[in-house]
Amino acid sequence: MYPSRFRYEAPRSIEEAIALLQQGGGEAKLLAGGQSLVPLLKLRFASPELLIDINNLPGLDYHKVDPDGTIRIGALCRHADLERSAILASRQPTMAAAAPLVADPIVRNRGTLVGSLCHADPQGDWASVVTALGGHVVAQGPNGRRKIPVSQFVTGPFQNALAYDEIAVEAVIPAPKGTVAGGYLKLERRVGDFATAGVAVAIERSGAVVTRAGIALTGVGSATIDATEAAKALVGSPLSAETIAQAAELAAGAAQPRTDHRGSAAYKRQIVRTFVERILTRVEQSSEKAG
């Protein structure tokens, strides 16, 4: 690979990294997992003057759960850590379903969840998952930290809400109030391919009644789509064939797909409809079994 010339810095602290970002004045890029940035550099689609490698920043490679059930994922936590996570396996089915579907094993070894959110690729899996879960990003800048709900964090294709001198240090999934269920399904032409369409579903229930629902769509719009109407259709009653069908239809309607070499717009809507239905039907059937 022969990228354009750039300066390389590998700071040892967040403060130092922020200072470098300020120095860079908008012409600097952060390098975490590098699984999107490095291909862009290689193709010279991105030619930053300064590359700030944050892999040496201490204490950011965690994912952990607070006593109240809040899940926190540090900026250097790799997809592979989440794939193997006992925390997610026992507490967060939507994330646990998505983790092994992100890209391919090689990418998962290096790439990070927070980096994926920052990259804001409409075909990125994590943005949908965190949206469906109502999560937020913690950004740190020269003036301290602030919380940005993920629905406001991703502002467009490959655009996020960070100021040029801010670093996304953590993603946060709020503590659930009921029992959690959900899943993630993605159609890809081949492992490692971007999603033709992907669907994240996260629900919380009190007894059989759905108390909170989130549905978000991958790869069927110019940014991650938060299918709020579809989610609303589930809240306030137990899952049933009728509510599932209604949510699936609303989610398909919320999609804004384009016809391209991955399939026609109508086909992608069909995938969204089918996947919402499949995830929720699976949830319903497993709860019936448990009940």
Place this chain on the structure above:
Amino acid sequence: MTTQARDEIKIGGLGASRKRVEDNRFIRGKGNYVDDIVLPGMLHMEILRSPLAHARIVSIDTSKAWAIPGVRLVLTGEMMATRNLAWMPTLSYDTQAVLATDKVRFQGQEVACVIADDPYIAKDACEAIVVEYEALPVIVNPTQALADGAPLIRDDKENQHDNVVFDWEVGDRDGTERAFAQADLVSKLELHYPRSHPSPMECCGSIADFDRSTSKLTVYMTTQAPHIIRAAVALVAELPEHMIRIVSPDLGGGFGNKVPVYPGYVMSILASILLERPVKWIEDKTGNLISTGFARDIYLKGELALRKDGKILGVRMHTDSDHGAFFSDAQPSKFKIGLMHSAFSCYDIPSAHLTARGVYTNKAPGGVAYRCSFRVTEAMYFQERMVQAAADDLGMDQAEFRRRNFVRDDDFPHRTPFGFLTDSGQYGKCLQVGLEAIGYEDFLKQKEEAKSRGRLLGIGISTMTEPLGAGNSREYDILGIKMFDSAELRVHMTGKAILRTGAKTQGQGHETTWAQIVAHELGIPADDIVVEEGDTDTAPFGMGTYASRSTPVAGAAVAMVSRKVRAKARKLAAHLLEVSEEDIEWELGRFYVRSSPETGVSIQDCAYAAYSNMPDGMEPGLENVAYYDPPNLTWPFACYIATVEVDPQTGVWDVLRFVAVDDCGVRINPMVVEGQIMGGLTEAYAMASMQFITFDAQGNCIGSNYMDYLLPTAWETPGWELHEVVTPCPHHPIGAKGIGECATVGGPAAFVNAVLDAIKDTGVRNIDMPLLPDRVYEAITQRHDVSGAPPVKMDDHD
């Protein structure tokens, strides 16, 4: 055989699944590829490619590139033209631009190149070159190319007034018409075999090193055919052939992509001559995918004349092939559409007629390569899709329909519908082995049962017989050079040996298997034989490795040179045993006295005597060379059967099982053969399911990197169940046939036939490859055929 004869399997002879000796260095990361070679004073070359598919070049300003420190040379078409090198001949009697002078004719065409101290500088300098283009209308398919008033792509050629490359026919037009007149039923099918790319992991590259003091040009390069390159360089660059040395080191795959001469090679050679320094060019993945020899891209109109009882009376085919901007197929000179007319060779059909038209389009040149010899891949795909459709049209079982039309085992030699002479095969037996392995009758029941629960199961059969091993010199040549091959064997004093051939391994395992042939013929353990290929200064002349020709031609030469050496060893043995030659018998690794079998000498004893104790008057040494011109092609056969399940809600299909029955004659190394079959099947699955290159209306290549051009990984590749039938080749010295490409050739139709079988109730007769889920879903829900290259409509909101 005496008790002292060598155990053939123990010495790694014929039939031994010997581990590949070349893997020892590959798995340690010690392979030596072109990009591993570093020469003192070496410079680096990068190519500037056209972003447009068809455009007139108004101007090229290289001044900013020249100004960058470290830039040594900037070449443009204009500069190449002053040395008569702006254009070069192709392997099909056409011309191809080395660097564009007048206009660019496909996206990715070479426009300029920069030679600099390092590749970063060269790349920066390419970006600093300013090219002004005037866009022209773009042609991306044969329909557009043949339309009235279509823009003329090859306005550089005298007497070229349209976009037609050739109009060719073969077969019996009148006889075929009579057959169709007698038919009870005519089964028609229109098919497209989409464009794909061989895509070896290692892209193309070269290091040209011209030494003014010796006048010698050495070129390390990624080529499957080093001697053809030497001849081409001698003819094009007008350099004396003995002053050209082509070295093809370890190759990271070829699949036919590394047969042609590419502009990058030519430019690196010219640059080295001008600068008198070694110049390295290493192509990047996008450059490889968008500019080098693609594969397929051909449309078929096919018809079979059928009798009610299932007998095929005649076949009619018309193909329109898309050759891109330059006709640069590598194929036998006399066959314009390669060996397309090898179609239906395994079926007993009285008459056949093929018309073929080739067209120029604004796409990259190529057209033959990719693990297929000369359009045979397309021929067999068309054949097996047509056969499947005909069986369905007749309402006949697909296995039975094939069985009724196969050439029978006692019918050889057999003249095929288009006039080839096949010599051996057990087609019915292969099919039977396959049907039993897959459990055909049981599956049909299972399928019906599944249908009642809304599940879609299907089974698809494909057979193929491939004319492999180009070729015999009467019919096969490239640019007039006859397609024989060669081997040179030198046995050292201690009985160890070096073998060189004119072939060039690129993953086929020659270093392992050639030694096994020598072991079989001479009884020298395979571990005692080193195999060397790819250096034109040391290897005997050969036509290289492609078209599954190495074992049929070079492999035969290896056997023949071993026999020549054995003939001399026999004389040495007679001398050592003090008997006459007539009184000597041979067994593996040993000559002995007929009347006294325990009295004998080993082949190693003979080798030592050749250097230390030869009889009076005998020339010392134990070595020889053999050139082998095969009497015919070899004709392997295969039967592939896939079972699939289609998800009606998404169009996603999964392979349940896949059975392959290959008859490639005698297997030299069964493990290597099985590896070839598995690799070939994986590529067949790739083309059936996901792997294609397409273009938008502006001629932008969709498939220019591995995010868009999909190669299957271990994750989605099905498991392969392999079986064998052995019908030795009657004319090959050890009875072997080609195998490298069979599975790629025969495999795709099995998958497509299986998916179509699963959705047969919809009435859909065809979905063109690749069978992407959205295309299958469209067929199921719209109940219509899905034809042509997948559309690219990037701006089509619903």
